[in-house]
Amino acid sequence: MAATIKDVAKLAGVAVSTVSYAMNNSPKISEETKRKVFRAAKELNFRPSGAARNLKKRKTHTIGLFLYDLGGPFYSQVIEGVQEVVASHGFNLVVCSTYGGENSSAHRFMLEQFVDGAIIMGSSISDSLILQVASESFPIVVLDRELKGDYVHNVLITYEQGAYDAVSHLIKLGRRKIEFLSGPVTSFDNSLRYNGYKRALEDHGLKVPKKISMFGRCLEVGGYQAAKVMLAGSQLPDAIFSANDEMAIGAIRAMAEVGVQVPDDIAVVGFDNINLGPYVTPPLTTIGHSKYEVGAIATQLMFSAQREGNSILLPTQLVVRNSCGFKDSVNDFHTP
């Protein structure tokens, strides 16, 4: 099998501890001995066992980023932010999925202390597990919920305000009958968006229609189907506020199919400002937030090693494009 430090020691004619020091480039070891050790190590193709090292040091030098669904387009920028900061600290980063509940890789890694810290997004890891494992040697940052506890930090986004802004924008443009295209009702993010939507309507003296249910996952096809159902109804709204861009795009497709004009007949505003937004017809008005920053800040928070849970709130911006019927782009921060 693979050579161990013992084999190297034997071949180099020194003690095991000497090899260890040499491999770690300790100044205690003379240059000559180091050379001998390196030569032996190379000859045996020696590679130190991470498992043994981790066990002895009780550290893994690795941070975990736990996401529900690794494939999601939304995540990629968050990942980049995390990656960058983790690397700048000289740590390793592993990204893994929380899909599968108790049996997910993420779950196991948290329990078995495979990582020295975690950034968690997209639920499916319970609050209680997080509170159970968070500690000085295992700080945790959650991105998708408010959770207080020692060594548990939050990075949140002003989703409620963002939704408020989106809907206010629609109202300002003269829309009165604005429906909400909802994501999964259990989602914290979704309910914030709904609250903002509701508050905006109420503040402007409009009555709040009943929620539109959505079909399947919170994706393009869900928006498509929801819009189809809506279009089959009697009273069409004059605007739709969608809990995310994917669904908004699906809704636009559904409307295009039956000849409903966006934005002339119905205005649409999405949420998240995904890359696709500027490319659809009409280009999607949406609420943006800086995903890279979320990742980067979350990671910094994790490394800050404070006991008391910190909570950071990041802003959203209205990104005006065409789908709401207001052509002059005010602050289109993602023109491709």
Place this chain on the structure above:
Amino acid sequence: MAATIKDVAKLAGVAVSTVSYAMNNSPKISEETKRKVFRAAKELNFRPSGAARNLKKRKTHTIGLFLYDLGGPFYSQVIEGVQEVVASHGFNLVVCSTYGGENSSAHRFMLEQFVDGAIIMGSSISDSLILQVASESFPIVVLDRELKGDYVHNVLITYEQGAYDAVSHLIKLGRRKIEFLSGPVTSFDNSLRYNGYKRALEDHGLKVPKKISMFGRCLEVGGYQAAKVMLAGSQLPDAIFSANDEMAIGAIRAMAEVGVQVPDDIAVVGFDNINLGPYVTPPLTTIGHSKYEVGAIATQLMFSAQREGNSILLPTQLVVRNSCGFKDSVNDFHTP
């Protein structure tokens, strides 16, 4: 600190080995003792150390997926394919970046045997390292190059043929002066695409123009800039074959800005069939390949545990949309 198996043993009044057996639900242990042990474990909030387990078992039960850039939109479906198959084997999956060469997480994980197998995509992990570490207990699948060795498998895609098909399609539609928008010249994928392009031109008796260099990374903005340079030249081509969709989309944007009509003036064909393709104006004709399948098959290959390196070749398909001037969609397999 965290409780160890020893503490549990003491509290439960049994031997360490008994706790171990109990925690692993061995039938050797009586139900009563198990209950005692579980109670003690819960009370101490005991969580077994993965590092210790890995060391003793010399297995991590984890597969690594090593990508250059975790954020890439292209990867997400590959990741899903891998994730699914890995999970179906009851293994953990970690995704990590090869960015940073010797210091990348991926590099360290390979050396330190943090994973029991690896799927590698996007170079930056050298052939020699792969050959060095591949073994019966560490099978490797590479997705981006041809590499032969024991326990090293390849999953390749008929990129050359795909490019040939794309260019032939353009020629069939009457285009004669077809330029190539190149990705990084060092890339294996890119050179296959170039070869297919060249062969198609030659087979049809057309002369091969000199390559268009590209600017920056192989992204939308690279295509945009390259097209700008091209448009500034005297002799415009009547078609562009782009090494990937992102650059094709950038090129289309550049042309739209100066009033060059796609596809009337210049036809454009991309490569990869990314999600964005159907949404741009005009919808992008491209060469598709099944990314999910690549991931799934690669993973199966990895678990197959064969010594002799296997090589699997997956096909590409021409996806006709509008950007090449042929409206009737023949086999648009990604209508959203």
Place this chain on the structure above:
DNA sequence: CCTATTTATCGAATCGTTTCAAAATCCTGC
């Protein structure tokens, strides 16, 4: 009732490193 057999538990060795404290070796100045 005693041996034979099964069933439960235990002790100790082990996985491959790190690291402390002790031992060995090397200097340096007198």
Place this chain on the structure above:
DNA sequence: GCAGGATTTTGAAACGATTCGATAAATAGG
């Protein structure tokens, strides 16, 4: 040439689980 300090090297004890073989306890058969 040697005491005493600095420098190198070493041995052994961890780290926290698993697992083999041995022991102890329970059950069964005659």
